[in-house]
Amino acid sequence: MSEQPPGPAAQQRMLERITLLLAHALPAGWEESTVVHRAVGGHTETLMQVRMVSQRFPTLVEPHPELAGLFQELRSAMYRPGVGTWFSAIFRLTFPFSFDANYDNREEPDWRDARPPAAAYEEELRLFPREPGNVPGWLAAATGAAEADDxxxxxxxxxxxxxxxxxxxxxxxxxxxxxxxxxxxxxxxxxxxxxxxxxxxxxxxxxxxxxxxxxxxxxxxxxxxxxxxxxxxxxxxxxxxxxxxxxxxxxxxxxxxxxxxxxxxxxxxxxxx
Incomplete structure (x- = not known):
């Protein structure tokens, strides 16, 4: 019997783990924190910013070293066979424990630093297989996964x-x-x-x-x-x-x-x- 991906309840628990990690790691006087996680295959990028009570605008800070791993776990958990999983996630935490998350499973990540190596695109479809109709054009172009009869x-x-x-x-x-x-x-x-x-x-x-x-x-x-x-x-x-x-x-x-x-x-x- 094949293993089924975690359901909404398990995904919620993973989001709560991210929340607890941030809440304990953020400095005193924080009001809101936003984490952006981008991934294709094993290539990832995690950015984090914090807005303090005394600040009008947020400041970019070094993310907690465990954050990337937690988001990768969440990404794997949200994979749907034949459909895929998200490439970018935005997680927003408001003091003390209120959070929301948004995901993008179609658009190519807007990389801030280095773009993924060519192998990462192939790895993406190997780790999270998609039916041809669910492969975005940019990923199809990078992997040759476009439908041959198109x-x-x-x-x-x-x-x-x-x-x-x-x-x-x-x-x-x-x-x-x-x-x-x-x-x-x-x-x-x-x-x-x-x-x-x-x-x-x-x-x-x-x-x-x-x-x-x-x-x-x-x-x-x-x-x-x-x-x-x-x-x-x-x-x-x-x-x-x-x-x-x-x-x-x-x-x-x-x-x-x-x-x-x-x-x-x-x-x-x-x-x-």
């Missing part, structure tokens, strides 16, 4: 268009340190279709038409030239899964076969493309 993915420059024709984008920004590398990747990927003219810049209509009417592919994704243009000129981020895919490739374009280029053209020119 085919080429088409990226769009915008999420939608407002009634007045203005583009709408609700995406996390590309970090400044990655932006130039992502732009190079997007603009240097093979062009499989191109027009001789240029389109209007929807974020700066007064500018002379300068948006390239092209389509690029790297053999996995297809994107219009507008994606790289808007990132370079306006900082407008591409789709998060595409950025994760580029980052996982080390910002290095692969060789794109002639068959892959032809398939990209078929996708672009198909009625549903």
């Amino acid at each position: 085919g080429l993915r088409m990226a769009k420059p915008f999420d939608s268009m407002a009634p007045d024709g203005a583009p709408v984008v609700q995406r996390a920004p590309v970090p400044d340190g990655d932006r130039d590398a992502v732009v190079r990747y997007l603009q240097q990927a093979p062009i499989v279709l191109a027009a001789r003219s240029f389109d209007t810049d929807l974020l700066d209509p007064q500018r002379a038409s300068s948006v390239p009417l092209t389509y690029h592919t790297d053999g996995t994704w297809i994107w219009p030239g507008a994606v790289g243009y808007y990132l370079k000129k306006h900082g407008l981020p591409p789709e998060p899964d595409l950025v994760a895919h580029i980052r996982a490739a080390g910002f290095q374009l692969p060789e794109v076969s002639e068959d892959a280029r032809k398939e990209a053209v078929n996708v672009i020119t198909s009625p549903s493309g």
Whole structure:
């Protein structure tokens, strides 16, 4: 008989262990403490801040050495077969013993320090297996876990268009340190279709038409030239899964076969493309 993961009652007891650890370790005069724990595989990051009664703003402090282990236990306990577990948790303790916790099991952690090594992504799926539909795009890109029958993915420059024709984008920004590398990747990927003219810049209509009417592919994704243009000129981020895919490739374009280029053209020119 397989062992079942701890239920809500056991998880609550683990949260209470974290609470007791903090309550005994925090200095006199504390009012609120927040712990952020991020993890992918065995790569973890634990940050802690404390706000004292006499302070308006919290101060970042060194976390208790046992905190990371407790959060990893909690993370394992909250694993759901085929679904996975969370990547980031925010635990907030208010004097004396009132706490709440929030978890994120989809978005890539916003690492403050070093990013995980490549092996950590593989370890994540080995420790906490997920069905293909439950693997986030950034994790799939880092592990090759995307469904094989998904085919080429088409990226769009915008999420939608407002009634007045203005583009709408609700995406996390590309970090400044990655932006130039992502732009190079997007603009240097093979062009499989191109027009001789240029389109209007929807974020700066007064500018002379300068948006390239092209389509690029790297053999996995297809994107219009507008994606790289808007990132370079306006900082407008591409789709998060595409950025994760580029980052996982080390910002290095692969060789794109002639068959892959032809398939990209078929996708672009198909009625549903």
